[in-house]
Amino acid sequence: MIHTFKFSEQTQFDLNTITDFNNRCFSIRGNHRQYDAFRFVDNPFASETFDYLYGVEKDGEYIAQMLTMPAPLSLKNTIIPAFWGQDYIVLENYRGEGIGKNLAPFYLGKDYYIAVGFSPKSAVIHQKMGAKKIGYLDFYQKWGSSLHQAKWLLQRLLKISPKEIGDYTFPDTIGHFKRIKKIEDLHLPHLNWNSNTVETLRDKTYFQWRFFYQPNRYFVYQWKDTKDQNATYFVGKPYFYKGVNWLRVVDYRFDIQKKEHFSAILKAAEKLRKKLHLYGILISSSLNVTREELEEQKFLQTKHEVVLTTYPFQHKETNEAHNHFFISFADSDMDMHTNKGEFNFEDKTIKNTM
Incomplete structure (x- = not known):
């Protein structure tokens, strides 16, 4: 049975799960331990409950996710909470089952989702689910x-x-x-x-x-x-x-x-x-x-x-x-890695193990 969840509402999976999954799915970026800690632990706008991280499991296996990184907007000197969509992926063996579509209402329902860098198909899907074009x-x-x-x-x-x-x-x-x-x-x-x-x-x-x-x-x-x-x-x-x-x-x-x-x-x-x-x-x-x-x-x-x-x-x-x-390159994850896939703030004196 497929189960879609917020990380804040369960205890089976944690940030280690996300890092292992990212290492598997985005191997070009190298080890994700310090990168994931930067986005979701050291991030001063992030809550400790991880209520902005979303996953999917089937029979105990972690098979899909959407991670949103807290980083606010501002207008007229007022802070607006916002969450940048990142690392949205479904394991290849489970694609075509509507898993990503069923995951979308979870993260699109949290105020306020924002993302850049869509494929044409993904942009259409997100717009049908309620996301609006704010610009380019x-x-x-x-x-x-x-x-x-x-x-x-x-x-x-x-x-x-x-x-x-x-x-x-x-x-x-x-x-x-x-x-x-x-x-x-x-x-x-x-x-x-x-x-x-x-x-x-x-x-x-x-x-x-x-x-x-x-x-x-x-x-x-x-x-x-x-x-x-x-x-x-x-x-x-x-x-x-x-x-x-x-x-x-x-x-x-x-x-x-x-x-x-x-x-x-x-x-x-x-x-x-x-x-x-x-x-x-x-x-x-x-x-x-x-x-x-x-x-x-x-x-x-x-x-x-x-x-x-x-x-x-x-x-x-x-x-x-x-x-x-x-906005600029500094937003979302557009300038988080070197050309070699290394996290910009990678500290090579720290072992990348969990």
């Missing part, structure tokens, strides 16, 4: 120059290994921005940068967990001249892509009425790229105002990912870009 997240890239593209081809031809990601030294200042090394130095007097835009939460608690969990994995830059409003900022890191190292702008926030601040972010990113001798820039966009600037600056769109949620979004569903929803 677009991925963009831009080579440093045609010379960098030529060097990239030569490097691949000669099989030259790139510099180790951990060997880069980021400067203390770049353009209008200064590097932030301590949470105390972040200037965030409010929850939101924009009054009528749903934003994924970026308070000091989030920064400590997501970017300062271990040192020198992410590099936070904040606008030098801060006043009464939240400071414009961006978060960058070197990122292995297409066989060479790029600058990835993982996250950023700014007042969308000050478009020149986003231009300043792009200029600072380009200065960083040049200073560190990286091959190009990778960045995401969920806003029309950033999309327009990126395309004007000749960035190439490489992905167009729909974002679905059960949050009662106060705008009509549309395929057009808009300025009502602000």
Whole structure:
């Protein structure tokens, strides 16, 4: 008999079960122990009851799951609980039995589910079950120059290994921005940068967990001249892509009425790229105002990912870009692993056994 459950409502299965299952189903990512602990134990927005984790068992065997990671939204300086859908999978031997469809009402019924990166079929199923389109997240890239593209081809031809990601030294200042090394130095007097835009939460608690969990994995830059409003900022890191190292702008926030601040972010990113001798820039966009600037600056769109949620979004569903929803690579699990599948905060001095 098939039984669908919340982890908070049973004692047979626990986080060890999830880690073993993830190791089996997502072997490309390596051992999941530290990754799962980061998302569901060390996560400051997570409850200890695991009432946001969902599983399916048949005759005592754990055969399917949907994991949702707590990470709030914010609007008009109010925190909105939200849960990012991740690691949704049914063992191959049990597919075609409607298990995933029967699991959906469990996680879609919790306020508020949100996810990005659906297959076309999965997006349709989730929308039929009640999830709404809140917007899109677009991925963009831009080579440093045609010379960098030529060097990239030569490097691949000669099989030259790139510099180790951990060997880069980021400067203390770049353009209008200064590097932030301590949470105390972040200037965030409010929850939101924009009054009528749903934003994924970026308070000091989030920064400590997501970017300062271990040192020198992410590099936070904040606008030098801060006043009464939240400071414009961006978060960058070197990122292995297409066989060479790029600058990835993982996250950023700014007042969308000050478009020149986003231009300043792009200029600072380009200065960083040049200073560190990286091959190009990778960045995401969920806003029309950033999309327009990126395309004007000749960035190439490489992905167009729909974002679905059960949050009662106060705008009509549309395929057009808009300025009502602000997310980035830092949300969900889009920037949790290296190109080799290793968890970004992997501590190799800790044995990956349960």
